[in-house]
Amino acid sequence: MSTNLSVTYSGTRELEVVDLPVPKREFRGKTLEHAVILKVIATNICGSDQHIYHGRFDVPKGTVLGHEITGEVVEIGRDVEMMEVGDIVSVPFNVSCGKCRNCKTLHPEICETVNEAAPIGAYGFDLGGWQGGQSQFCLVPYADFALLKFPDRDQALDRMLELTYLTDNLPTGFHGCVSAQVKPGSTVYIAGAGPVGRAAAAGARLLGAACVIIGDQNKERLKVMEKAGYETADLSSSVPLADQIDAILGIPEVDCGVDAVGYEAHGLGEFSDKEVPEAALNSILEVVRAGGAIGIPGIYVGSDPGSKHPRAKDGVLDLAIGKAWTKSLTLVTGMAPVRNYSRELMQAILWNRIDLPAVMNTEVIPIEQGPDAYAKYSAGSAKKFVIDPNGMLKK
Ligand SMILES: NC(=O)c1ccc[n+]([C@@H]2O[C@H](COP(=O)([O-])OP(=O)(O)OC[C@H]3O[C@@H](n4cnc5c(N)ncnc54)[C@H](O)[C@@H]3O)[C@@H](O)[C@H]2O)c1
């Protein structure tokens, strides 16, 4: 009988679904009294998981993948005060203690205590050794600080295919827009029509943007956004991005830019088929107006041995920083501090202020289909795959 089916990493483009023991509230020989065990209700496949899948972010073999986790509390530690068994909770993908200097100043994305190697922790990466949640059950530390408890169990289960995006894509995209200083009337360019870029577009609307333009080389993903009523820029075309923006706005620049691409970026136009790690960033530096701001949720890494570009192997990119500098641009980098946004974004979902189904284009799959969905995502699918490991999602 199965106990805890989990998607695990075996090597580049090699995943397995294996049955593991249900986790205990234990980590490196210590019992965690601040932790809970969750029965996972929804756990999504992310572009960040794709970096692992592509062999571009190393994790030990056997790691349980997945950092986008929503679940039901089935066990609580002695020191957990705010949660009860049966609560339905959203897990921010950042692992954070709530006690260190950075957590106390609302920077849970750079927690200083949960990863000995660097001030950054997340589930399902090699960032502190925390196992992921693409599984039937998982361990979540520092539950009182980290978790967002949904106010009503039935409502949470009813709206799960939207609320599941509170673990990462919605707050991440929204943070990109807040960092880019999007406000009522702004014009916004979002590079990347993957799930983060699509959620960022919805976030920009929520912040009152007048015009949101989303660019990608992937036509299928752009079609989803056109259908949802957004402007698009086809970056595989030979028409330069600035000219495409000019055709939409009557001016070849925007107020705000969001990079929802990261270090596996492809070039524009004739270079669409080639990986050009700085392509998305440079395109944004070019089209954001003087005095504008750029949010960069797209991931860039300190070391990328899998890159074909010698300098990018050491995390060094050819940025057009000179041209950008003279424009007094503001650039904001880093992981998203998910929990800073999750409560308000939950309300935005529950009060129908944001149309996530239109942009996320969700497909629910059983956990056994996890590896297959990674392959489809990698091939450019316009779906966002949500794993239903315990058969609890409404179809
Ligand atoms: N900062 C954070 O907290 C955080 C959280 C989640 C994801 N991420 C990162 O955000 C990035 C996007 O995530 P995702 O899940 O949407 O990934 P994704 O891989 O699904 O989407 C990236 C999209 O960018 C497109 N693209 C490639 N080159 C481009 C270019 N030059 N200009 C515009 N578009 C281009 C690709 O075709 C793809 O559709 C990834 O790097 C991911 O790791 C960061």
Ligand SMILES: [Zn+2]
């Ligand atoms: Zn994610």
Ligand SMILES: [Zn+2]
């Ligand atoms: Zn901390």
